[in-house]
């Protein structure tokens with residue numbers, strides 16, 4: 292396995308780890324800042340952004356019956372899987388996780404004691420990440436025999452039984468299934484869930500503000516990428532490259548009405564249960580989103596050398612980080628991802 296696969300499962304796939312941050316900032320600096328943030332929550336475990344999100348969503352999971360198997364789509368590295376178990380520690384239920392990325396799945400298998408981890412450890416020499424995984428293994432130990440992870444694409448898999456699950460879960464996955472690529476739209480995705488869910492069964496799911504425009508907290512007004520941090524970075528980059536304004540970024544494609552219409556077309560009824568203002572992790576913004584957003588806003592992207600652009604972006608980010616810590620950048624309105632939580636019930 293190549294190194295980045297341990298984090299992301301390959302190009303363009305989810306990245307809930309520290310790994311790629313190394314490209315943006317000196318690791319030591321990042322660790323210090325990251326730990327400061329986590330410490331301020333008084334949490335002794337370094338919980339990732341995804342883990343917090345999954346813990347919140349799991350609060351809405353209907354109580355499973357003894358022996359029931361919950362279908363989890365896009366189980367990633369197992370963070371959300373563990374949170375589902377932790378919601379009902381006294382109930383003896385199972386989880387079947389379907390994950391398309393071999394790299395993510397390998398990490399999940401290590402974290403749930405299904406593999407000895409030789410490969411993932413070799414691919415990830417960062418000791419902080421390793422200790423994070425090892426701490427997770429202590430928490431997951433008693434659940435290891437109740438979860439099965441399958442490496443497959445949910446949209447095309449033939450390994451699932453029809454109408455077999457009373458409860459399905461997809462945490463931070465729907466925007467992948469409605470990516471606009473051929474056959475990937477919300478009605479098709481929900482129809483697919485409907486195929487495997489029993490009548491009256493339900494799907495619990497969450498997504499992000501780059502995809503869903505919340506009524507109370509519209510993306511353009513609240514989303515983290517419009518904060519003064521990003522504006523500062525863009526301003527710095529504009530000294531070297533011609534860039535468009537943030538208003539040129541694609542807007543979220545769904546709102547509550549469109550989600551409900553797509554659900555009805557798929558034979559489901561969807562309710563938005565709540566909205567969570569998720570304080571967006573600076574590391575994730577810096578390492579994962581900022582370089583991509585900067586690139587997508589270039590006026591003439593074709594003639595730009597990637598490594599030169601990365602250098603300019605990195606320097607801009609470092610300057611911006613300095614300004615956050617000395618108080619010059621102090622916007623606290625736009626530091627969130629706005630996370631809606633939905634329940635779709637099969638009619």
Ligand SMILES: C[S@@+](CC[C@H](N)C(=O)[O-])C[C@H]1O[C@@H](n2cnc3c(N)ncnc32)[C@H](O)[C@@H]1O
Nearest residue numbers: 305341365367370371390391392444445462467
């Ligand atoms: C943002 S991650 C969330 C992971 C996990 N649910 C969590 O909350 O930590 C989204 C995951 O969905 C997976 N995914 C996307 N499309 C998928 C598909 N068609 N079939 C299976 N997994 C998929 C990705 O590979 C990625 O691991």
